[in-house]
Amino acid sequence: xxxxxxxxxxxxxxxxxxxxxxxxxxxxxxxxxxxxxxxxxxxxxxxxxxxxxxxxxxxxxxxxxxxxxxxxxxxxxxxxxxxxxxxxxxxxxxxxxxxxxxxxxxxxxxxxxxxxxxxxxxxxxxxxxxxxxxxxxxxxxxxxxxxxxxxxxxxxxxxxxxxxxxxxxxxxxxxxxxxxxxxxxxxxxxxxxxxxxxxxxxxxxxxxxxxxxxxxxxxxxxxxxxxxxxxxxxxxxxxxxxxxxxxxxxxxxxxxxxxxxxxxxxxxxxxxxxxxxxxxxxxxxxxxxxxxxxxxxxxxxxxxxxxxxxxxxxxxxxxxxxxxxxxxxxxxxxxxxxxxxxxxxxxxxxxxxxxxxxxxxxxxxxxxxxxxxxxxxxxxxxxxxxxxxxxxxxxxxxxxxxxxxxxxxxxxxxxxxxxxxxxxxxxxxxxx
Numbered sequence: 001x002x003x004x005x006x007x008x009x010x011x012x013x014x015x016x017x018x019x020x021x022x023x024x025x026x027x028x029x030x031x032x033x034x035x036x037x038x039x040x041x042x043x044x045x046x047x048x049x050x051x052x053x054x055x056x057x058x059x060x061x062x063x064x065x066x067x068x069x070x071x072x073x074x075x076x077x078x079x080x081x082x083x084x085x086x087x088x089x090x091x092x093x094x095x096x097x098x099x100x101x102x103x104x105x106x107x108x109x110x111x112x113x114x115x116x117x118x119x120x121x122x123x124x125x126x127x128x129x130x131x132x133x134x135x136x137x138x139x140x141x142x143x144x145x146x147x148x149x150x151x152x153x154x155x156x157x158x159x160x161x162x163x164x165x166x167x168x169x170x171x172x173x174x175x176x177x178x179x180x181x182x183x184x185x186x187x188x189x190x191x192x193x194x195x196x197x198x199x200x201x202x203x204x205x206x207x208x209x210x211x212x213x214x215x216x217x218x219x220x221x222x223x224x225x226x227x228x229x230x231x232x233x234x235x236x237x238x239x240x241x242x243x244x245x246x247x248x249x250x251x252x253x254x255x256x257x258x259x260x261x262x263x264x265x266x267x268x269x270x271x272x273x274x275x276x277x278x279x280x281x282x283x284x285x286x287x288x289x290x291x292x293x294x295x296x297x298x299x300x301x302x303x304x305x306x307x308x309x310x311x312x313x314x315x316x317x318x319x320x321x322x323x324x325x326x327x328x329x330x331x332x333x334x335x336x337x338x339x340x341x342x343x344x345x346x347x348x349x350x351x352x353x354x355x356x357x358x359x360x361x362x363x364x365x366x367x368x369x370x371x372x373x374x375x376x377x378x379x380x381x382x383x384x385x386x387x388x389x390x391x392x393x394x395x396x397x398x399x400x401x402x403x404x405x406x407x408x409x410x411x412x413x414x415x416x417x418x419x420x421x422x423x424x425x426x427x428x429x430x431x432x
Contacts (some may be wrong), residue, residue: 001074004042009077016092019045023065023100026312038073038089044126047073047089049139054091061094068124070097090382112418119423120432126358127129131257131420134252134412139404141227141251151227154194154201156187158208162382169209171220176365183208186297188399189331189386191228192362195397196389202227204404209253217304217354217406221425228399234333234343237398238319241347241357244278245317245407249274252411267415272315273350279409280343281322281363283311301327308352317356321345330372332360353410359400366390 003018004011024221028034032051037044051059066073074093077276080086091298104118105125115122122128130321140292142403143153157174175181194201207224249270252260260267282298289296292309302320313316318378322341325334332342344360363369369390373383380387408420417422 004038006038009043009045009089012077012085014076016074016076019047019075020088020097021070021073023067023069023071023128025066025067032059036058036062036065036073037141038071039124039129041129045074045077045087045089045312046343047091049091049094054093058091058094063095064096064099067103068098068121069100071095072097084298087411094177112416114425116429117431123422124263129378129418130256130262131408131412132422133259133264133380134256135404135420137252137255138248138408139410140224141203142244142402142404144251145247146200146227149200149204149240149243151200151229152194152198154191154203155228156184156190156194156203158206159389160183160184162379169211171208171210185209186224186401187226188401190230191226191399192204192386192389192397195228196393196395199231200227202231205374214427215304216418217409219405219417219421219424219426222421224401225404226265226399226401228362228397230395230397232361232398233389233396234321234345234398236361237361237400238321241345241359241400242317243317244402245277245347245357246274248407249409260404261395262405263412263414265411265426269315269351270411275316275319277317277319277347278314279321280322282320283322285320297327299324302346304352305355306309307348307354309373311348311350311352314350317349317350320348328360329362331375333368334368348408351409351410355403355405355411356406357400357402358400361396361398364390364394364396366394388414 001016001018003020006019019038019040020036023036024039024044026034026036027039034049034050036047038047049059049062067111072095073089073091075089075091077089080088089427094104119365161181170185171183172180173183185207189203202225205223206221210220211218239372243376253267253270276326286296286298288307289309294306317378321344322335323344325340325342328342335341335343342360346355347357347358348354370387373380407418409417412420414420
């Protein structure tokens with residue numbers, strides 16, 4: 001007998017097959033009829049247990065079932081008599097793998113702390129299942145786009161001997177007799193070495209930031225994709241980012257429509273975002289905020305409220321570029337027409353989801369970069385290898401980083417970042 005997944009059920013109409021999975025729910029229709037909502041990770045289906053066809057012994061097993069018990073179902077898939085595109089599973093046999101006790105997560109309302117403490121079980125719910133499938137799609141969509149556009153996967157280390165920009169938000173780790181190492185918050189500096197060998201590179205993995213932030217957008221451990229490209233300057237860097245995000249939008253809509261519907265995501269709004277993105281300078285953004293009554297200066301950064309205001313009338317993401325050098329990193333290249341401006345950009349998602357990408361052209365001049373490292377009071381010997389990249393065949397180059405979880409938030413419409421990563425790590429939570 002063939003073992004199949006629920007997602008392939010349509011290929012086996014009328015043939016007896018085996019399903020393996022868990023009981024999501026069940027209900028009694030009569031003394032001879034039970035309906036079982038069954039899931040296997042790939043989907044869910046209603047199984048029909050009819051006593052005259054199943055037999056008394058097996059029907060007694062059905063009556064013992066509990067939510068989240070693991071079982072093997074044997075039966076015949078059929079088209080639903082009323083609903084087009086829906087299938088039912090007529091049971092001919094059943095085997096219990098493990099009979100579960102009362103499941104802690106019931107139909108009643110549970111608070112976020114309870115659900116996070118039971119995250120290992122909460123992941124089984126339909127909405128969390130849908131989010132993990134969308135996460136999977138977005139991860140591979142990013143990789144597929146980059147792979148198809150001449151970027152090579154280049155894994156950067158998680159343990160680093162020094163910080164890319166100071167140590168105030170880094171986790172320290174004792175490292176044998178060499179003092180302290182740090183958990184990486186970005187692979188960017190190492191990727192800049194990679195481009196000198198491969199031209200275009202990216203990494204994708206967990207990063208760590210010891211920020212004491214408790215907003216709905218912050219985690220202490222999250223996933224980041226960083227990309228770097230040789231001979232790419234500021235305008236082309238933004239073009240690559242826009243094409244990548246539009247590819248992600250298209251892929252999610254094509255592959256995860258069912259999951260988006262489970263999450264009650266406004267798919268039409270997501271479709272509208274697949275159009276040319278908007279751009280404005282930091283100064284223009286400040287002017288716009290001032291016109292809306294916001295008290296803000298030309299040297300200020302943006303918070304969540306400002307980001308939301310800037311995209312309030314837009315269906316597409318907004319690039320904000322040409323930032324004041326004082327609020328951006330030392331390695332960003334200055335505008336040749338204005339030394340006080342860097343050639344960097346942030347991509348702000350619409351619908352109030354905020355920044356999802358930060359990027360810039362990198363400083364490729366050895367002496368200028370050395371001067372800035374000194375000005376920041378960083379130890380030059382920690383950055384000597386980074387400076388070497390500007391001594392031996394330096395080229396114009398640019399890069400950007402995507403926060404995976406923030407992108408998932410926007411694609412799925414989920415407002416809190418804790419739901420879009422399997423096991424969230426926050427200031428006050430490291431269990432389970």
